[in-house]
Amino acid sequence: MATRLVQINMKARDDSALGGFWAAALGWGISSEAPGVTNLEPEGFAYPDPAAVCIDVVVSTEPKAGKNRVHVDLATTSAAHRTELETRLRDLGATPADVGQGDVGWTVMADPEGNEFCVLDPRPLYQDTGPIAAVVVDCVDPRAMARFWGAATDWTVHEVTDHDAVLRSAKGVGPYLRFVRSPEAKTGWNRVHLDVRPYPGDDPETETARLVTLGATVVDLGAAVVPWTVLADPEGNEFCLLTPG
Template identity: 45%
Template sequence: MSTRLACVVFDAVEPGSTARFWAELLGWEVTVDRPGEVEIAAPDPDGLDVALTFLPARRPKTALNRMHLDLSSRSLDHQRLQVDRALSLGARRVDIGQGAVPWTVLADPEGNEFCVLEPREEYVDTGAVAAIVMDTRDPLRLAEFWSTAAGWPLTHERPAYAGIRSATGQGPWLEFLRRPDAPTKCGRLHLDLVAFPTDDPLQEAARLRAAGAVPLGPQAAPPGSGAATNDPIAVLADPETNEFCLLPATVD
């Protein structure tokens, strides 16, 4: 049994315009556009299906996110073009204490931090999003949990860094960086998992709890019981209190 990583969710005061920013920047397409939810995804049908979903937030962002996206580049010229394109779409440069580094730190129009990386060999085949990055006090512990949750093998670990990726070798990395002063709240981004159609989602929720997840609310009714098809089966937190949702396999 396993679940799959379905999407990175952004809480945004303006979900539609934030989604359009990211779609333009990444070259992705809007796949869901309805009141209260906008989703974008890569147009490549052979790519790993990790989408970006944008949901409404009541208040503007005020603190550093614990999670961010790293964008890939093919060359130093391409990196500069990516930065210029992001700025022209409404991004801005931000200083989060990174110092003199070869990557560029930006924030989207809602203030969500992201990095445009210099060319790196490990990201040549990821597509536009090189990695989904979490700040953590214990990279290996969190990597082991998310390896169990997403079904992705742990591929590398170092004292300050651990990473997992789909066994297919497609799509972005999910990486964990040691940061002793990591924010205690997850911020405006979180992950959503989806149960496979052949698995019982309630059993999957129990498996995630056994791996170290903590329930954040009452367990939802199973699919077919009258609940909306896109309602979470469970809202949970990983061992470092990063919130995530388990969605039914019937989600659009």
């Protein structure tokens, strides 16, 4: 058994407005499965498909506090494309962001609700990923995160160092998943988190038990009743185990 990384969940004060920003930024289609939820995926996309990690923007009254532990890196194919993309993002409402990155070869920006993301310099590794080069997660121990997420999903571990770990779908398509060492401790709920989905026919309770055996913990939602299971990985990052499909 295994799960698949199918989307990221991003909280927002205004899901429609923030969803509109990201749809325009990525060139993706936009829809809504329910009030307060804006769904983004490539045009003509047959969900779920490892060729893309989709985005669900979900309304929340909780304010953003501090740097997000999960963000996306956007791919560029040339210097001209990078310049064009950064200009277009600013026109859409993005702003420069300082997260202590110093002098680096990429540009750190924030969307209209302050969620950080990076526009990368052109890199051969990301030439075939689509607009999202990587989903990046801050962590204390990249090696431990690679062990957990490599076993939790059907994604392949490509590289592991003390500084970061890199995974990608076993089919070799779509964005990468990177765990990057960060000295900052996790505080509160992650405003952006990962959503994984079991394969059709898999039993959600059995899959939950498997993830717990690997080191996850089940998050107590109190009286809330939802059709998915909220868990936390070994470093406390929340993620949702969706229904099989």
